[in-house]
Amino acid sequence: MSNATTPQQAPGRHIPDRLQSPLVRGLKSWEALLAVVAVAIFVANAFASPYFLDPWNLSDASFNFTEKALIAFAMAMLIIAGEIDLSVASIIALCSTVMGVAMVAGAPVWLLVVLGLGTGLACGAFNGLLVARFGLPSIVVTIGTMSLFRGISYIVLGDGAFTGYPADFGWFGQGYVWWVFSVELVLFAVMAVVFGLLLHRTNFGRMVYVIGNNATAARFSGVRVDRVRFILFLLTGVMSGLAAVCLTSRLGSTRPSIATGFELEVVTMVVLGGVSILGGSGSIPGVVIAALVMGLVTFGLGLLNVPGIVMSIIVGALLIGVIALPRLWAMWRK
């Protein structure tokens, strides 16, 4: 990300005499504001449509965001480290295509999943190699691989599609673990915890923040910057592979245009979650709440029969708005 940023430095931070208590800080945080927004949308939706509060409807609504959120967790870490991956949607297309080819060849379900995740890992490794090993800017590399990965899907599929996945494979995208809790929703919750712990409770997570704030200083402090970057691209690739397994299983088919535009929604989710697009700050809980907010907005508008493209205007406006409003507010107060 360091390449497309504006040159203005962040204004010097005011350093108070004593720190606020953790509780006060927590209440004033972006995550708290976002949680309030989420609750407000939830209540508004409940009043706007009588069908909203049905547990099964809410469970259906979760499919709006679970697959994207799986990628958003890894993307959040990548963006915090000052990189970006715009190829995630194309990775989904390629993973799904590989699974389709294997399915036609008669591969069992477990092998489909392994191939999906493995393809994601390989795509992530390719991005990571180009960025971390050869020092190329991640925006250009992933714009290139965005074309390349989906391009391979088009070469394989043309204007055709793979359909007829085995019934067992449908479990990942259509199955339920218990009552209304779908497999995808449980995966979302588990991954939220895993990534939350990884980013906020491990050395690796601290390194991600250090690199995002000052990669040169990180290098001189003994952080293996390139290795961490490489691992982050791997993680993003694998999570895209996981999302591909879920999405393919849910749709029951593979087309080369699958998941078009997901990268925009994933980046929006991450930025809405309070992760600085310039790197160096952000949190997984923020991304979790942002995922819920986006899911609720999409679902609520869907219940009100708002067409998909209007929702995408709202997503675009959200992306700009959440960054613009605090800055406008700061300018206005000056």
Add this chain to the structure above:
Amino acid sequence: MLKSRETILALAILVLLGAIALRFAAFIAPANLAAVFTDTSPLIILALGQMAVIVTKCIDLSVAANLALCGMIAAMLNGAGVPLPLILLAVVALGAALGAVNGLLVWRLGIPSIVVTLGTMTIFRGIIFLLTAGKWINAHQMTEGFKAFPRAQFLGLPVMAWIAVAVIAGFALFIRRSPLGRALFAVGGNPHAAVYAGIDVGRTQFAAFVISGALAGLTGYLWVARYAVAYVDIAGGFELDVVAACVIGGIAIAGGAGSVAGAVMGALFLGIIKNALPVVGISPFWQMAISGTAILVAVAVNSRGQGRQGRIILKQAEHRA
């Protein structure tokens, strides 16, 4: 001279043409090459606008959506009976205004350009949907004059190709000879030094977005008139081709470096591939993967010359890291 990016790219284009000629000799006939140039005109015009943005360290991913919105407005104005010169003025002004929206958000609010234009990309396309409720404007709803203008022959080339030539010439003059043109490079090369030289970094970036937007608006009319159809998804994903043309043309994505010749040749490189695939018998579905590969190769080749930034103080640490 031999090692300059432009020379390498020109050689690559010649090799490409040679390889195509081996399979299908008629491809390199002058008339066909002129047709390829005409077909590539929209990409060339947009790549020049994108170049202005990229040399200032920004990126404009909203150009294709801007093009689609301006093209739709052009078709609607045509339907309302507005004369063609006024339509041309209107689309350029509208494109510039949409570019100004991007520019203002980048300049005044300091939001990274990639975020701004990812957002406006969907917003602009959404606006087309709101204007038309998803309806198409088809050839029979457009006047003959509106459709014929880009194809009209003038001195052996269609007007669309001449517009591209004029934009190339005008842009080359602008970027070499005007203070703003030089400021674009200064801002991208070293923003801090640019400030000390009295250049307003934000305002220069704003100007770059306005230029990119105006050119996208112009292309919007050309596109809609040439293909004689306007709908929400025209030129979908074309922003990637535009960025690809710039990257292949050696416009440094980190800003501050690039040439008009490079951007034009980058666009031509993609245009030749697109036009050659069907005649050499390769499925057009290969195009996306090929342009992706071309971007990656180009960025890898171009980064060799730039060298590592910063001094290496601790060699050992650098190696281990």
